[in-house]
Amino acid sequence: MPDLLTDLRDAVGGEHVLTDAADVAAYATDWRGAYGGTPLAVVRPASTAEVAAVARLAHAAGVAIVPQGGNTGMCGGAVPSGDGTQIVLSLGRMRSIRDVDAAGGTITVEAGVVLADVQAAATAVDRLFPLSLGSEGSCTIGGNIATNAGGTAVLRYGMMRNLVLGLEVVLPDGRVWDGLRSLRKDNTGYDLTQLFIGAEGTLGIVTCAVLVLHPATPARATAWVALPSVSAAAALLPVLREYAAERLTTWELVSRAALDLVVDQGLQDPLASDAEWFGLIELAGPSGAPVDDDLERALGAAVGAGLVLDAAVAGSPAQRAGLWAMRERVSEAQESLGPTIKHDVSVPITSLSSLVDRLAPALEHALPGVRPVIFGHVGDGNLHYNLSRPADLSGDDFVTHTAALSAIVHDCTVELGGSISAEHGLGSGKAAAAAAYKSDVEVDLMRAIKRAIDPDGLLNPGKVLPLQ
Known part of the structure; x- marks a missing residue:
């Protein structure tokens, strides 16, 4: 699409529209190498106005956009398809901290700001931004919002949706919704801010956010x-x-x-x-x-x-x-055993023991010698129930068992009243599975929201909801 690429270069600068294979490689595959694709181009805007311009151009051309932050996700949510028709929209250049209000307990940051930098900015004014993740040195606020990130302090402070007061969002057609409000109370209609949190870029592209700061805890x-x-x-x-x-x-x-x-x-x-x-x-x-x-x-x-x-x-x-x-x-240590089949599940806290007790024999029966490596957040009922290969099985052969083993984990989780994705999102890896466990009414409501905001299905297609 030479005309579209020319227009994109005019919009963001030629050096920020990447098409060479070597230049796009880091954006085309997730950090684990578990998901990969082939983008039409990688576009790197530096402002909300440039994001809006890219969205308008892509919308007019009927080209899908895959928003991407730090590319640290677990489920392929920020990776393009393999057909070479989608634009990866990298928000990594949008790294401005627009405002820090220590007295009001807020910080306003652009989507590409790295989580660790938000934590440091809060510390500089004797405040705390409590979201804490293993990837905090490379994940970005836009991605944290898109996946409703959790981490190790959810027990006290809640998920990412509890730490966001307002958003600025570029819609699929390039319009900009300015919801950058620091109000704790705003009872004037549907809560649009919450609608975009956890939507994984399927409804809009978050470009800026007002986040909640807490008192420091030295x-x-x-x-x-x-x-x-x-x-x-x-x-x-x-x-x-x-x-x-x-x-x-x-x-x-x-x-x-x-x-x-x-x-x-x-x-x-x-x-x-x-x-x-x-x-x-x-x-x-x-x-x-x-x-x-x-x-x-x-x-x-x-x-x-x-x-x-x-x-x-x-x-x-x-x-x-x-x-x-x-x-x-x-x-990191589990990577030494080869490929990992990762699960991010949650159940009522009182059911954690039942989940562990039921899964071990079921998984062993399905694949003798499979090695569960379990860790997680007790206070949230959230376990990362990861599986490593049996010692006598190759990594490639182990990966072929992913669907069967994941079905066992997911079935047991849902039977205990749980969720198959607690904090990692759905991406493309879990979209179909999540839809299969939801009621027809719930899936219909989600599809209705998607159609209303993105009728052409151009924002991160196939993520969160499977393609119809």
Whole structure:
């Protein structure tokens, strides 16, 4: 489409419309190499006006757009199709922090700002932006909003949708909706801001956002604990809340298999325990908050109730970082086993034990020797139930079992009242599966919203909802 490419170059500058294979390679495949495609072009606008111009040109030409942030997703949500007809719209040049309002507790940032930079800007004014992810050094706010990102502090602060007050969004036809409001109360109709959060760029392209800042929490108390069971991990949550109340920020779960992988990569096991389950607890508060005392009392009660077998409490920032590494390095360590079949599921907290107990024999029956590597967020009922290949099976052969193994995980999750995607989104990888588990009414409503806003289906087609 030479005319479209010429117009795009006029709109954003020739050097920001990439078509050579070497130039587009990093944008055409996700970071894991699990999903890939062939874009018509990669377009890199630097402003909302340029995004709108690209959308108008693509809309007029009937060409689909795939919005992309840091390209750190897990489900192929920011990757183009393989037919060479779609534009990848990279928002990486839109990195302006437009405003920081410490008194009002807000920060206004463009979609391409890296999450770690938002955290740093908040810290600079003695505030906290609490979203925390393993990819925070490379993921962007636009992607966080598009997938309704979660992370390790959801227990206290909620998902990304709880941290967004207003949005600026470019619509499929190039119109711009300016919803950059910092109001906590605005009861004047449908909540359009929430509609675009978690939509994975299928309804509009988020270009800027007003985010919520919280009081800084420099006081931290962190512990690594050995647990007798998953049911004990769930039962420990109300104990932690009783003693720590709102200061409880993190309650994470790690399986023995996951811990062993991290230790094999060179990290030191904080406890000499033969337990099968471990957890990371963190309390946080303002300067002077009695977080150490709260944690000590909570752990004492937990040990007395038989919910904790042993504990290691961080006595310094370096020790705290070491405990966090035991949780944060699991995904990286699992890569040493070859291809991973990833699952991001959630169930009611009281059903976590049932999920684990039911899945292990079912998966072993389906593929003997398959290795579950489990970690996640106890307080959210969210487990990353990842699978590695049996030792005697090649990586390529293992991947052929993806559909069958994922069906087992998803069926069990839904039977327990859960969701097959807790915080990673659906992308193209889970769109069909999610639709299959939803009622006809729910799918019809979602398709009606998509048709109303994007009647030509030009924004991220095939993501969230399968193509009809």
